[in-house]
Amino acid sequence: ENGVLKDFLQGRRSNVTVDLEERLFRMCYGVCLGMDYLASQKVVHRRLAARNILLDHLYEPKIAGFGPDPGTEQDGDERLPLKWMAPECQKSTKDADELSDVFSFGVVMWEIFTLGETPYPGVQSRDVLKKQKQGYKMKKPEYCDDEFYKIMLKCWHYDPRNRCGFAQLKKDLDSLFQTGPSDDYYYRTNDLE
Secondary structure (H helix, E strand, C coil), X not given: CCCEHHHHHHHCCCCCCHHHHHHHHHHHHHHHHHHHHHHHCCCCCXXXXXXXXXXXXXXXXXXXXCCCCCCCCCCCCCCCCHHHCCHHHCCCCCCCCHHHHHHHHHHHHHHXXXXXXXXXXXXXHHHHHHHHHCCCCCCCCCCCCHHHHHHHHHHCCCCHHXXXXXXXXXXHHHCCEEECCCCCEEECHHHHC
């Protein structure tokens, strides 16, 4: 009902409120919950990005826009959105797995907290892998706090063996929220001091 996440974010750039900032935290958590469910079902997304997430009537994220099944024959080369891809998927998503999606989730978090900016600003897509090999990490977005940025950095390890899965990310994010009277999750701002 509320369209594509990227469009929603870009449409809010001129009116950032405390309520919007709270919504950004909840959206990151919602995307993580969806990806944790997909991972539990052994589904690899391969194309996770804000442009592939829809918002329902409650502005809760719904994962869409899955990448190609590696078992299908493709005509020509696979077109890859390099700025969202894990280093191990820069040439092909054939061997993508949950940990590849974790890398992309960190990029989606960055997109959310920059209100829909394109990742790796000032870097050409063809140069992204070289920057990643050199240890480059995108800077903390303006509307992101330190705890969420630490989670992004965990997602962006160059070596997938150093990344955790969505179950652990869900625990990490869950610890930043507390249950409210109606079972909604609210960000614990007193833990940030």
